[in-house]
């Protein structure tokens with residue numbers, strides 16, 4: 001369970017590394033807030049929703065804290081503590097936070113008001129629940145496909161966020177920054193090195209501006225090499 005102080009630190013960090021998140025409500029919550037709503041079958045340490053669709057069950061769980069549509073970052077503290085036990089728990093939570101924020105940057109454009117309330121009916125809630133169950137049961141997309149949510153843009157954004165947090169003195173390890181299951185891109189410092197010039201020159205830029213520019217060649221080459229590694233190993237495993 002995340003205490004109020006750690007949740008507050010998490011929000012401070014989020015705003016420090018991505019100031020544009022201040023432009024809309026941002027919900028950073030412990031998984032216990034959504035108890036029972038998700039199957040919990042995945043082995044991820046958190047999840048993020050960009051807020052484009054208001055999930056009415058989530059909004060009900062957030063309760064009085066709801067301020068309108070905005071990204072939701074859910075941190076699964078029970079799982080995080082397994083990977084980051086004891087004194088490592090705090091930086092583990094912040095490490096997962098950087099990963100999850102990377103999924104909601106650049107911020108999506110959201111409805112200005114909650115007129116979607118008109119759609120809050122038991123039928124729509126049931127439809128949304130079914131969609132969530134369906135989404136949770138899908139296998140992870142192949143790396144490098146358009147559906148891959150841990151693709152090059154994600155890696156680029158996460159690298160910027162981690163470097164910004166380090167420059168601001170947060171001291172968060174880069175271990176598993178891109179997700180434990182993404183073994184082929186597990187070497188975060190290599191991506192940070194490939195992006196270093198951009199990270200320095202665009203340290204105050206918003207993420208919309210960063211991702212609108214072509215990434216440095218060294219980054220694209222590194223990403224391509226990682227994809228080759230993935231498909232070569234997969235090919236070998238398929239032939240075993």
Ligand SMILES: [Zn+2]
Nearest residue numbers: 099103150179
């Ligand atoms: Zn992820």
